[in-house]
Amino acid sequence: MNKPLHIALAGNPNSGKTTLFNHLTGARQHVGNYPGVTVDKKEGFFSFHENSIRVIDLPGTYSLTAYSVEELVARDYLVNERPDVVVDVVDASNLERNLYLTCQFIELGIPLVIALNMVDVAKKRGIKIDTDKLGTLLNVPVFPVIARSGHGVDELLNAVLTTSLAPEHPPALLRYGSDIDGVLREIVPQIESRNLLTDTYPARWTGLKILENDEQILEKVQAADSDLTRTMVQRSEALTHHLKTTLDAFPEAVIADHRYGFIKSILRQGVVSRTHDNDRLYTSDKIDKIVTNRVIGPLIMAAILFVLYSFTFNFSTFLVAWLNAFFGVLSQSVDSMLPDGPVKSMIISGVIDGVGGVLGFVPIIMFMFFGIAVLEDSGYLARVAFMMDRVFHFFGLHGSSVMPFIVSGGIAGGCAVPGVMATRTLRSPKERMATLLTVPFMNCGAKLPVLTLIIGAFFSSHQARYMFLATVAAWLVALMAAKFLRMTVLKGESTPFVMELPPYRFPTMKGLFIHTWERTWQYIKKAGTVILGISILLWAMMTYPGLSPEQTAGFESMRQEISASQAPDAKTRIQHINGQEAEAKLRYSVAGRIGIALESVSRYAGFDWRTNIALVGGFAAKEVIVSTLGTAYSLGEVDPGNTTSLKERLEKDPHWNPVVGLSVLAFIMFYAPCFVTIVAIASESGSWKWGFFSMAFNTIFALILSVAIFQIGMLLGLA
Numbered sequence: 274m275n276k277p278l279h280i281a282l283a284g285n286p287n288s289g290k291t292t293l294f295n296h297l298t299g300a301r302q303h304v305g306n307y308p309g310v311t312v313d314k315k316e317g318f319f320s321f322h323e324n325s326i327r328v329i330d331l332p333g334t335y336s337l338t339a340y341s342v343e344e345l346v347a348r349d350y351l352v353n354e355r356p357d358v359v360v361d362v363v364d365a366s367n368l369e370r371n372l373y374l375t376c377q378f379i380e381l382g383i384p385l386v387i388a389l390n391m392v393d394v395a396k397k398r399g400i401k402i403d404t405d406k407l408g409t410l411l412n413v414p415v416f417p418v419i420a421r422s423g424h425g426v427d428e429l430l431n432a433v434l435t436t437s438l439a440p441e442h443p444p445a446l447l448r449y450g451s452d453i454d455g456v457l458r459e460i461v462p463q464i465e466s467r468n469l470l471t472d473t474y475p476a477r478w479t480g481l482k483i484l485e486n487d488e489q490i491l492e493k494v495q496a497a498d499s500d501l502t503r504t505m506v507q508r509s510e511a512l513t514h515h516l517k518t519t520l521d522a523f524p525e526a527v528i529a530d531h532r533y534g535f536i537k538s539i540l541r542q543g544v545v546s547r548t549h550d551n552d553r554l555y556t557s558d559k560i561d562k563i564v565t566n567r568v569i570g571p572l573i574m575a576a577i578l579f580v581l582y583s584f585t586f587n588f589s590t591f592l593v594a595w596l597n598a599f600f601g602v603l604s605q606s607v608d609s610m611l612p613d614g615p616v617k618s619m620i621i622s623g624v625i626d627g628v629g630g631v632l633g634f635v636p637i638i639m640f641m642f643f644g645i646a647v648l649e650d651s652g653y654l655a656r657v658a659f660m661m662d663r664v665f666h667f668f669g670l671h672g673s674s675v676m677p678f679i680v681s682g683g684i685a686g687g688c689a690v691p692g693v694m695a696t697r698t699l700r701s702p703k704e705r706m707a708t709l710l711t712v713p714f715m716n717c718g719a720k721l722p723v724l725t726l727i728i729g730a731f732f733s734s735h736q737a738r739y740m741f742l743a744t745v746a747a748w749l750v751a752l753m754a755a756k757f758l759r760m761t762v763l764k765g766e767s768t769p770f771v772m773e774l775p776p777y778r779f780p781t782m783k784g785l786f787i788h789t790w791e792r793t794w795q796y797i798k799k800a801g802t803v804i805l806g807i808s809i810l811l812w813a814m815m816t817y818p819g820l821s822p823e824q825t826a827g828f829e830s831m832r833q834e835i836s837a838s839q840a841p842d843a844k845t846r847i848q849h850i851n852g853q854e855a856e857a858k859l860r861y862s863v864a865g866r867i868g869i870a871l872e873s874v875s876r877y878a879g880f881d882w883r884t885n886i887a888l889v890g891g892f893a894a895k896e897v898i899v900s901t902l903g904t905a906y907s908l909g910e911v912d913p914g915n916t917t918s919l920k921e922r923l924e925k926d927p928h929w930n931p932v933v934g935l936s937v938l939a940f941i942m943f944y945a946p947c948f949v950t951i952v953a954i955a956s957e958s959g960s961w962k963w964g965f966f967s968m969a970f971n972t973i974f975a976l977i978l979s980v981a982i983f984q985i986g987m988l989l990g991l992a
């Protein structure tokens with residue numbers, strides 16, 4: 274029996290490869306792994322006109338660089354396994370972008386057939402494509418298909434059979450401008466004459482990869498011929514330097530520009546025409562001319578974010594007040610219903626104060642999430658990524674880093690855990706590490722309550738403005754930290770930006786509510802479980818061990834003495850004793866001892882031991898900071914029936930003032946990420962080393978910053 278014909282489906286993510294694969298193979302398929310990596314390998318069999326065919330669904334990629342595992346897997350498969358025919362699945366509704374990968378296939382000189390997929394979608398959008406012309410210009414057979422219905426697949430397979438019989442598939446020659454072409458003309462003959470990797474790659478392709486600084490190819494050529502490699506690398510470095518000075522661009526970027534230029538020149542020759550103009554994509558383009566304009570774009574962005582804050586804070590106030598009143602009433606009724614003792618103390622100070630403090634912020638978080646959902650669902654967030662790329666590039670990051678930052682709280686509210694996971698879309702490992710280590714600097718949903726509390730207590734006249742400033746500060750610190758990391762532990766080049774701008778659309782109310790609710794519910798669930806547990810644990814740490822019987826007796830006898838004296842100020846004096854007793858109790862407790870021990874360092878930043886207790890609790894989860902401060906201040910409270918909110922207590926406390934507030938604020942924003950985030954960092958980076966690194970790096974940085982703020986603030990007499 275003949276060996277089955279071997280075909281591979283390749284193309285951009287979402288171009289419909291898997292749909293086509295399923296259509297071809299039906300149930301005769303299985304999923305495995307490519308050796309050594311966690312990328313799915315789908316393989317199946319089918320027969321067509323008496324030919325048995327083996328088909329592979331390659332991972333979707335936008336390019337064939339060495340930056341991501343998927344791209345390496347795809348290109349290694351193509352050159353090592355040598356499929357008889359490669360079917361390039363191209364999304365017809367997104368032609369220009371998809372052909373970028375096609376360019377690289379034709380440069381590789383592999384046997385290629387283009388499946389122009391989703392022609393139904395293209396038609397609906399008013400895009401008409403002349404497939405024959407496209408095929409002629411690319412010198413590759415092109416067949417329109419609809420993978421979902423199987424329309425056109427037979428014609429495609431016939432072309433596959435024909436292509437498999439063709440004797441040769443010479444690589445296409447793209448032009449890259451005089452600088453790059455000049456260098457290629459020098460090095461390609463050298464590669465050819467020494468047969469450097471020519472069994473696997475066309476010489477020109479190897480040359481291009483060397484100019485692109487492709488790590489995998491550099492390693493291979495180095496191993497094969499180190500002398501020639503040295504001269505070629507020198508040539509490549511000289512070129513890089515030249516392009517940097519003349520065009521302010523890296524060779525990779527110039528190469529990418531020329532590929533797009535090649536595609537544009539093909540498409541402009543009457544390949545694509547529009548049948549109607551009232552296209553959503555077209556309208557999007559017009560909007561984008563303004564919204565992503567170099568000058569107006571960032572202004573619009575700042576304005577939109579500011580409106581988001583004003584909206585959130587102005588509209589949520591009344592709900593916050595209601596919730597706080599509700600928890601106040603709840604605490605009072607528990608107080609009157611239960612007898613004094615540890616159970617009552619635990620329910621009021623551990624459960625109601627702790628969880629109530631967190632839930633009280635739900636309205637703010639809900640409004641914030643709603644605003645973000647509007648930006649996300651409308652397609653505006655992708656524009657933010659697009660505009661931010663230039664800035665991000667400067668800091669050694671990538672435009673795609675913006676999503677992880679925003680998810681982590683870049684527009685305040687969010688969570689670093691999904692943020693760390695969202696870095697998976699970044700292709701370069703170093704840019705990815707720099708992003709995942711700096712996203713915890715953003716103001717996640719859990720930090721919001723603390724920020725709101727402190728801003729409310731000390732800077733209440735300009736709440737929205739200070740929240741906005743806190744966001745700007747978070748971005749600044751994250752970007753500087755990224756730059757620092759990229760210059761030290763994560764040194765390396767940046768990758769050029771390729772990202773799609775989805776068309777604008779009106780968000781649906783249902784979609785908005787679902788998004789808002791999902792995130793709010795996550796927050797509430799955390800409050801109900803983790804935070805409840807930690808709140809009770811911290812209550813226990815703050816309550817035990819209690820004072821010795823002698824000490825308690827001492828306070829008791831002082832009280833009795835005062836009562837017996839019948840002095841006119843007896844009541845206030847007893848209250849004073851009560852306060853002293855409560856404070857002595859807290860100091861004596863486990864938590865108090867930890868907090869006091871830490872004072873030796875923290876006093877330089879202006880934190881007293883109660884704040885320290887809360888900050889230590891915040892390691893477990895940032896929400897705990899508010900609840901712990903609540904518990905600490907109510908346990909040490911002079912008058913137990915007092916319902917003054919924590920905010921007012923902080924305002925009145927002699928240990929606190931605006932300078933301390935600012936210093937605490939800075940520390941909370943930037944010190945160690947919560948435990949769950951650290952676990953996520955460790956698992957995403959594949960090493961606990963990075964988990965510990967982020968804990969230490971962030972805490973040391975935050976401490977230095979807070980000490981600076983406190984010392985300078987005190988010097989200037991701003992307290």
Ligand code: GDP
Pocket residue numbers: 284285286287288289290291292293333390391392393394418419420421422
């Ligand atoms: P892959 O990432 O390349 O494997 O893409 P998938 O096969 O998962 O397809 C992405 C999406 O496009 C799915 O929702 C498919 O149902 C849809 N899709 C695929 N082919 C077609 C097509 O020809 N027409 C339409 N309208 N949708 C398609």
Ligand code: MG
Pocket residue numbers: 290291292333
């Ligand atoms: Mg797929």
